[in-house]
Amino acid sequence: MAWPDLSIEDFPPERDDEPSSLRQDIIDELSDHFACALNRELLKNPDEQIAKQRVIQNFGDPIKIARQLWLDAMKEKIMSQRIMTGISAVMAVCGVIVVGMVWSMMKESQAFNTRMMAQMTEIANRPQPEVQTESAAGEMNQVSFQLVQGKEDGKPWGGFEGKLTKIGDNTDSFTLKEKSDAEGKLDFGKLPWGVYSLNVIAPWGEAYHNDLTVLPGRNFSQTIVCPSAAPVEVPVRIEVEWPDDLKSDDWLLLCDFRPRHIDSGLSALSRKIGAELWTRPYPNPLEGTWDYPMACLINQKNQVFRCPLDINRKFQNIDFDKLEAKQSINMIEGDQYLLPVMYLLNRQDLADLQLDNIKVGESSVSFMVLNHSRESLRMISPANLNLQHASSFGGSDIVDATTLIVTHQKIAALDAAAREENKGDRNASGSPFAYASGIQFGKMLKFTAAKDQDNVWKIKLPELEQLRVPEEAKQVEVQGSGGGFF
Structure with a gap:
C-alpha cells in the first residue's frame, strides 16, 4: 500500500x-x-x-x-x-x-x-467589473539556504557546493548547482513550487542530504549547520571481556568493521553536526589506500593489530609475527561504526584464514549459527551479509544484531568432548549433541569515535557453553546460502 x-x-x-x-x-x-x-x-x-x-x-x-x-x-x-x-x-x-x-x-x-x-x-x-487574478501555481518562489559553522549561530561558511533537483516527470524535473558565497549564502534564485532534493557537499567530501517542499506563493529559506573542519583520526582502545576458558595467548578476536551494503549502496561513516547528519562515503580501494582499519585483531592484553586485507577488501592469510601490536588504534571521526560480525580465532587459524570467498566463482564459506534466544539455528555467509536485505532470525530481512563466529577447530573439540561426555547419545531430534559455529548477540554493536573523548569500545564475549545447540532448537532453511561451511 x-x-x-x-x-x-x-x-x-x-x-x-x-x-x-x-x-x-x-x-x-x-x-x-x-x-x-x-x-x-x-x-x-x-x-x-x-x-x-x-x-x-x-x-x-x-x-x-x-x-x-x-x-x-x-x-x-x-x-x-x-x-x-x-x-x-x-x-x-x-x-x-x-x-x-x-x-x-x-x-x-x-x-x-x-x-x-x-x-x-x-x-x-x-x-459587471472584472476581477483581475493571478494563479498562485504560476508564481516563482525564492529558494535559498544559509550555511554556518558548527552551531546555529556559527560563522558563515563559504565554498560548499549545493545541488538542488526538482522531483517530477521528465518535462518538470531539473537540477541547479551553486556554491555558497563568503557570507554563507547558497542562493538558487526564484523557482517554481514543488518538491526538491538538496545535496550540500563540503570541500573534503562530506555531504548533507534533505528533501524539501516549496509551497505556492511562499519563499523558502533554511539554515544548515555544517562541519567546521574535515573529520580527523582519533585514538580508540578496544577492551574485550574474555570467558574463563579462553584466557590464553593463543586466542584472538577479529572485529570486522568493513562497510556493508544498505539497500543499493554501501554504508557510510556519519557524524551529527547540530541537528544535521553529514555522511562521508568509504574510499574506493582502487583509488588509493584506505584511511581507517577495516578489521582489527585483539589479544588477551587488549592489544590491537591492524588486520591486513587484499585489494578486494577480503581477508588474506596472516603472519601474526609480522603484525604490530598497539594499545590503541586510530579511526576516522564517526558517530556509528557498525560491527555486524566478529570471529574468535586461534593464532594457528591465521595462516589459513577462510572467512571470505576463496576465488571468484566459488561458493562462500558459511557457518551454522544460533539466534540470540537459542531457539533457532541457520546457515549464514558473513561475506554476503547485507544490513538491509540479508536473511536473519525470526523471518525479518534486516540484519540488526552482531554475530560471533568461533573457529572450526574449537567447535570440533567441543563436539568431541560432548560426544565423549554423553557416550554417543543423541538428543530428542535424533542428532548427536553438537555446538553451533556462532551465536547472535541481542543487538548490533555500534561504536563512536569522537574528538576530545576517551574512545573505549567494550566487547563482552559469551561463554562458549552458549553455543551448545538446545534439543528444541529449530533449523531454519536458507535459500542459496552458498557452498562450504564449518
Whole structure:
C-alpha cells in the first residue's frame, strides 16, 4: 500500500471551475515528497513505523497539507466568485428598494415613476467589473539556504557546493548547482513550487542530504549547520571481556568493521553536526589506500593489530609475527561504526584464514549459527551479509544484531568432548549433541569515535557453553546460502 494514504475524497467538495487534474497532481507531488522523506529516515532508523512518525512530525498531516495546497490553488477563483455573489446580492437589495420607491411614488407622479424605472434599468444594465487574478501555481518562489559553522549561530561558511533537483516527470524535473558565497549564502534564485532534493557537499567530501517542499506563493529559506573542519583520526582502545576458558595467548578476536551494503549502496561513516547528519562515503580501494582499519585483531592484553586485507577488501592469510601490536588504534571521526560480525580465532587459524570467498566463482564459506534466544539455528555467509536485505532470525530481512563466529577447530573439540561426555547419545531430534559455529548477540554493536573523548569500545564475549545447540532448537532453511561451511 502507498504511503501516505491520500485520496480524492480527502479534499473539500469538488467545484465546477476546478481544473480536472488539480487534486491528483497534489496527491502525486505529496506522495513523492513523503516517500523521499521516508527513505531518508529509514537510513537513520530501519524501523518503518518510527520513520513514518518522524516524517509526520517534520512535515505535518499530509491530508491537511493537501487541503492547504488545494485551497492555495483555488483561492483566487473562490474569492472572485464570492465577490461576484456579494455584488449580485447588493444589486438585488437595491432593486427591491428601488421598486418599493417607485411603487410608493406612482401615485404622486407618473413622470417620476418613469424616470425611476429608467434609472433602475440603467443600473441593471451596467457591466459587471472584472476581477483581475493571478494563479498562485504560476508564481516563482525564492529558494535559498544559509550555511554556518558548527552551531546555529556559527560563522558563515563559504565554498560548499549545493545541488538542488526538482522531483517530477521528465518535462518538470531539473537540477541547479551553486556554491555558497563568503557570507554563507547558497542562493538558487526564484523557482517554481514543488518538491526538491538538496545535496550540500563540503570541500573534503562530506555531504548533507534533505528533501524539501516549496509551497505556492511562499519563499523558502533554511539554515544548515555544517562541519567546521574535515573529520580527523582519533585514538580508540578496544577492551574485550574474555570467558574463563579462553584466557590464553593463543586466542584472538577479529572485529570486522568493513562497510556493508544498505539497500543499493554501501554504508557510510556519519557524524551529527547540530541537528544535521553529514555522511562521508568509504574510499574506493582502487583509488588509493584506505584511511581507517577495516578489521582489527585483539589479544588477551587488549592489544590491537591492524588486520591486513587484499585489494578486494577480503581477508588474506596472516603472519601474526609480522603484525604490530598497539594499545590503541586510530579511526576516522564517526558517530556509528557498525560491527555486524566478529570471529574468535586461534593464532594457528591465521595462516589459513577462510572467512571470505576463496576465488571468484566459488561458493562462500558459511557457518551454522544460533539466534540470540537459542531457539533457532541457520546457515549464514558473513561475506554476503547485507544490513538491509540479508536473511536473519525470526523471518525479518534486516540484519540488526552482531554475530560471533568461533573457529572450526574449537567447535570440533567441543563436539568431541560432548560426544565423549554423553557416550554417543543423541538428543530428542535424533542428532548427536553438537555446538553451533556462532551465536547472535541481542543487538548490533555500534561504536563512536569522537574528538576530545576517551574512545573505549567494550566487547563482552559469551561463554562458549552458549553455543551448545538446545534439543528444541529449530533449523531454519536458507535459500542459496552458498557452498562450504564449518
